[in-house]
Amino acid sequence: MENCSPKNIVVISDPLFLKHNPGPTHIESPRRLEVIYERIEKPDIKDLYVNIAPRPANIEELLWNHSQDYIETIAQSKGKDIVQFDPDTYAGAYSWDAAINAVGACFNCLDKLITNQFRAGFALVRPPGHHAEYSKARGFCLFNNIALAAHYAINKLGAQRILIVDFDLHHGNGTQWSFYNSSNVLYFSTHQFPYYPGTGSLDEIGEGEGEGFTVNIPLFRGVRDEDMANIYEQILMPIAYSYNPDFILVSAGFDIYVDDPLGGFQISLNGFSIIANYLFDISKHTCPGRLFFVLEGGYNLYGLSEGVATIIKEIGLGQRDKIFDAELSLSPSVSILDTISEVKKIYSNYWKF
Template identity: 45%
Template structure:
């Protein structure tokens, strides 16, 4: 497999302060892992570019883009109680969105089989007109709209397994039936959105699938949700491209989370998405990094994801599924089917 990676030292120039969880050290440990003997030379580096203003405006307002641009070179600007900038933050944010768009282009064109954008700042909380939850520009939303407008794709699936609900991504597409947003997230938790019944609006009704979870879900439960809920919906939707907002904050020892996913569990989720993409869209999928704040867990989990993507390893999904708590899952799947069974036929039979 030709797996691309988006990496650039300028992403480390977004400095959030010594005690902020979304630190530049997150990418530092990942980039160091890529130099290990079993990883070095195994991936294609994607040429990084800045996002164009017109690309940002597909998701964000001009006023907001100007607000973030005005922070360029300034020592410290607070955009949100959790979100601030440093002199290099605007440049990093442009490169994060632009790097993801470049990876998407290379996967759509067939230059790459798949790709992982190892970028920061993250993006899925960023709204049309404001920063939020460590995020400046909504990278995955910009990438999805870019794929539609620049490559004439008709249907795109966004899978968000971050610990936190991607409120900005949902709001970007909740009235759009061409971009399906699927999210698993700890609930109730920051940012407070993502209930089962938030299922889209107007012609986009049914095209937002939220799976809110209590704390304590691990590898087996997550993979079963992907196999029993995501897969039937995705196969019916038939996306031409799959984008993944990969939050590593569902890792078992993440300081901000309460989930129990191991590095092997991340490999299982990746394999599940790969299997879906192989059935729907010739294997075309691109991952972008969102959260994840345990540095060792972040490095170990990204490593397992990349090994799966590149065909360096193949996880046995059956072994992971055997560890799932079926009682908890049956109730959950039935709830999703009650909300979405009228939109997606495959969910009716799943419970």
């Protein structure tokens, strides 16, 4: 990390992403990004990152993860007032442009990270992506930004092993199915379960070459910071070290925040520092500088903007060397301990704990 510039993180924020408007009463509103963009201008973090421009992904790139017909369907929404794709997923006149630039924003971040000049990247974009499937818009998502980022890292940057960590409240069904048969991408998700979108049970572990490379941690409501710390310590860390990824891509969903209107978790801002520090620590030991976050959900505007700021600050300042004995010493709830031991049992055929 000696060559790190004082601006440690590469960020993409662009007014274009405010123009995706899924309707005046939709909870996934442009206001979500406005509060984040206002927050990252504040003096405690504005010197920690450099802002770069996005670019539109092209059709050939979108085809890595989506069908031709589906891409054309989304393209046809361009310029129209409002088009509905599923019960909660809509596009407005500028949504196509925002969506292809959200994907291209991920690509531009990865291009910067591959130069080893930064500790991490963060694409502060919308629409979100992890529910988008091969030919289906779902859960506010049009194109699967993080899945396409993984394809880009493999197809264009020579990566062979991608670790995707999805800490959004919801399971990333789209991302899981994209790589369900592949060992080139290890998908790790913590999520409220049973809950939308319905996938992410302990039975879903990958298939064929991908068996053991989908790791789902389904969790009841009420998950706290110390629960997450123990899951990362006891499950994510050993798997990640053994997998030894070339890139770590993170679906960063802030709907795990305690006051989120859609979620039942109780993660505080300190919980986001715990998550950031674990991920930063794992990246330092496996793929320094190749740690990339993309925004997914988060609907409490305070938790969302402060959550993003917390991650930028923790990684950008990099002051904490060691992790969270305090949180680890707090006992996780009984149900979390049960889940941890069940996950270890299921995955002991594939990973050492």
